[in-house]
Amino acid sequence: MKVAVMGAGAVGCYYGGMLARAGHAVVLIGRPAHVEAVRAHGLRMQTTRFDEQVPMEAATGPEAVAGADLVLFCVKSPDTESAGEQLRPHLPPGALVLSLQNGVDNAQRLQAVLPQQTVVPAVVYVATEMAGPGHLRHHGRGELVIGPSARSTDVAQTLAAAGVPTEVSAQAIGALWAKLILNCAYNALSAITRQPYGVLYPAPGIQPTLRAIADECLAVARADGVQVPGDLYAAVDAIAATMPAQFSSTAQDLMRGKPTEIDHINGYVVRRGDALGVPVPLNRLLHSLVKLLEAPPAARSTESSGR
Numbered sequence: 001m002k003v004a005v006m007g008a009g010a011v012g013c014y015y016g017g018m019l020a021r022a023g024h025a026v027v028l029i030g031r032p033a034h035v036e037a038v039r040a041h042g043l044r045m046q047t048t049r050f051d052e053q054v055p056m057e058a059a060t061g062p063e064a065v066a067g068a069d070l071v072l073f074c075v076k077s078p079d080t081e082s083a084g085e086q087l088r089p090h091l092p093p094g095a096l097v098l099s100l101q102n103g104v105d106n107a108q109r110l111q112a113v114l115p116q117q118t119v120v121p122a123v124v125y126v127a128t129e130m131a132g133p134g135h136l137r138h139h140g141r142g143e144l145v146i147g148p149s150a151r152s153t154d155v156a157q158t159l160a161a162a163g164v165p166t167e168v169s170a171q172a173i174g175a176l177w178a179k180l181i182l183n184c185a186y187n188a189l190s191a192i193t194r195q196p197y198g199v200l201y202p203a204p205g206i207q208p209t210l211r212a213i214a215d216e217c218l219a220v221a222r223a224d225g226v227q228v229p230g231d232l233y234a235a236v237d238a239i240a241a242t243m244p245a246q247f248s249s250t251a252q253d254l255m256r257g258k259p260t261e262i263d264h265i266n267g268y269v270v271r272r273g274d275a276l277g278v279p280v281p282l283n284r285l286l287h288s289l290v291k292l293l294e295a296p297p298a299a300r301s302t303e304s305s306g307r
């Protein structure tokens with residue numbers, strides 16, 4: 001299979017790398033320093049199971065998507081429209097585009113930008129990071145749940161044969177919501193307090209707050225006609241128990257001075273809650289606080305001086 005990865009970061013390099021390692025023709029589309037490193041030495045995949053230099057193609061421009069059968073779309077949520085527009089003129093008509101992103105509406109937003117393609121949502125259960133240009137570090141898991149389409153079963157089999165356990169499910173959006181709710185509960189609190197989950201969770205008042213945030217989200221999902229699978233309170237508790245040293249991706253983005261995905265986490269719940277008439281005061285507060293922290297220092301001091 002010819003595979004293109006749009007957004008060669010932590011997620012794109014892991015899944016693209018697994019397919020390249022299994023013998024598929026993979027091209028990573030990413031930023032120059034990373035592309036140069038991969039061209040020179042291949043991608044270092046330092047995973048929980050192996051540590052190998054995996055050769056594959058890499059490019060900085062969207063035209064590299066030409067000829068792809070499968071596109072792994074792995075940019076962060078705020079970049080969905082811009083990256084999709086860049087790909088549009090170069091995409092082969094039959095290419096399946098898989099959105100490997102957190103947030104519940106990326107596939108829908110991407111489909112609006114790419115009306116000629118089949119865009120399928122994927123729920124991504126992995127912990128990965130870029131340790132440097134051309135160097136992926138994998139901390140655990142790696143399975144996918146993808147939405148149904150004419151080609152989803154074939155693609156799932158290809159991924160599974162490459163060491164990526166993949167399930168096709170009509171409930172992928174419900175599973176994305178379940179993940180979104182964990183992100184709504186933890187990401188902003190970890191970012192605002194700059195604390196890992198193991199410090200945050202036992203602090204006074206935090207556990208009922210996590211549950212109250214989850215309840216708000218669940219009410220919005222229900223009003224939106226989405227059935228969210230599983231025991232959410234247990235899932236909230238499990239995050240702190242299984243990842244005590246972890247800072248949320250939102251906390252990590254803020255610490256690196258990068259834009260966060262908060263508009264697509266708590267911000268999404270606020271927009272849907274407002275549209276559906278469901279009260280969302282906790283999500284609104286968390287969203288607003290992270291937006292304030294995201295603002296450059298000059299904008300923050302202007303706001304605080306009342307000008």
Ligand SMILES: NC(=O)C1=CN([C@@H]2O[C@H](COP(=O)(O)OP(=O)(O)OC[C@H]3O[C@@H](n4cnc5c(N)ncnc54)[C@H](OP(=O)(O)O)[C@@H]3O)[C@@H](O)[C@H]2O)C=CC1
Pocket residue numbers: 006007008009010011012029030031060074075076077079082083086100101102103124125126127128129130249261
């Ligand atoms: N990392 C993880 O363990 C997990 C992440 N996710 C989700 O997966 C998605 C991807 O996350 P992750 O891989 O961590 O993010 P990264 O920031 O590591 O990767 C995205 C990469 O895409 C690049 N990029 C953005 N736009 C373009 C473009 N137009 N052309 C080329 N490159 C581009 C970014 O560069 P730049 O930064 O310079 O813009 C960045 O290198 C997110 O929605 C995240 O929430 C889900 C589960 C786990």
Ligand SMILES: CC(C)(CO)C(=O)C(=O)O
Pocket residue numbers: 182183186187239243246247248249250
């Ligand atoms: C599940 C969680 C909260 C783990 O860190 C996450 O997905 C994130 O940080 O974005």
